[in-house]
Amino acid sequence: MIDEAPPAFDIRVWGARGTLPGCGNGQVAYGTETCCVEMRVGGRRLIFDAGTGLVPLGRSMATLGELEADLFFSHVHYDHIMGLPFFLPLYRPGARVSISAGHMLDGRSCMETIEDFMRAPFLPITPKIFAAEVDYRSFSPGDVLAPGAGVTVKTGRLNHPNGAVGYRVEHAGRAVAYVTDTEHVEGRTDETVLGLIEGADIVFYDTSYTEAEMTKFRGYGHSTWEEGVRLCQLAGARRLVLFHHAHMRYDAEIARIEAEARLVFPGTIAGRTGLSLTLNEAPARV
Numbered sequence: 001m002i003d004e005a006p007p008a009f010d011i012r013v014w015g016a017r018g019t020l021p022g023c024g025n026g027q028v029a030y031g032t033e034t035c036c037v038e039m040r041v042g043g044r045r046l047i048f049d050a051g052t053g054l055v056p057l058g059r060s061m062a063t064l065g066e067l068e069a070d071l072f073f074s075h076v077h078y079d080h081i082m083g084l085p086f087f088l089p090l091y092r093p094g095a096r097v098s099i100s101a102g103h104m105l106d107g108r109s110c111m112e113t114i115e116d117f118m119r120a121p122f123l124p125i126t127p128k129i130f131a132a133e134v135d136y137r138s139f140s141p142g143d144v145l146a147p148g149a150g151v152t153v154k155t156g157r158l159n160h161p162n163g164a165v166g167y168r169v170e171h172a173g174r175a176v177a178y179v180t181d182t183e184h185v186e187g188r189t190d191e192t193v194l195g196l197i198e199g200a201d202i203v204f205y206d207t208s209y210t211e212a213e214m215t216k217f218r219g220y221g222h223s224t225w226e227e228g229v230r231l232c233q234l235a236g237a238r239r240l241v242l243f244h245h246a247h248m249r250y251d252a253e254i255a256r257i258e259a260e261a262r263l264v265f266p267g268t269i270a271g272r273t274g275l276s277l278t279l280n281e282a283p284a285r286v
């Protein structure tokens with residue numbers, strides 16, 4: 001029997017839409033769920049964002065009896081947190097969940113912000129109902145986090161209304177970046193984003209709009225597939241995952257954008273619920 005080592009990164013997308021869940025009718029091929037990406041790395045389960053995709057992920061974890069996770073918010077706009085109150089591991093005694101956020105306004109901590117979100121009259125429950133051991137962690141963009149042995153998470157401030165944080169996860173010579181909800185400034189390279197995606201194996205990037213649409217949506221805090229391609233080329237990144245699909249986007253449009261992007265950057269793939277990507281340990285450099 002061959003004893004295969006687990007991949008260095010085992011990534012699964014649970015939600016790739018932005019702003020609002022899809023509503024069926026031509027919005028199903030890429031999934032209807034909002035932002036949630038799971039990375040199993042170095043024996044830990046890191047989860048980026050708690051959009052509606054977090055709900056089926058939680059069900060799957062509860063079914064398997066796997067009740068540990070480190071959750072990181074890009075920020076707390078609804079499409080990135082609305083799955084949190086429905087994340088089953090939070091209701092399981094013995095579960096251990098850390099929740100990290102790094103962009104809070106007015107000096108609010110991660111816990112205060114979640115308490116603000118989960119309360120009457122918006123919800124009938126508060127975080128006090130959680131049976132899991134929950135560790136709320138606040139950090140500042142730019143901090144380097146270490147959620148597990150040999151796993152480094154670099155963070156950086158993104159250009160988004162009310163703030164957002166981008167992440168770069170490094171392990172076993174590989175790097176995966178999660179950069180969503182960020183607006184680029186035309187003609188200027190965002191050095192923070194460039195630093196997060198430099199030489200990365202996989203880059204999740206906010207490709208809500210196209211450049212042609214951008215004139216209508218300046219100031220909303222989002223970017224384009226064209227800018228994603230430009231940044232990945234500049235950074236020497238290998239694979240671009242189109243992410244945070246605009247809520248009005250239909251399947252056929254996403255497929256067309258993916259095809260267009262592939263013509264200029266063949267490593268492009270459209271994010272969708274159920275997309276699974278793995279990376280083996282990087283070969284040692286000699």
Ligand SMILES: [Zn+2]
Nearest residue numbers: 018019079181
């Ligand atoms: Zn968003």
Ligand SMILES: [Zn+2]
Nearest residue numbers: 075077160181
């Ligand atoms: Zn946002």
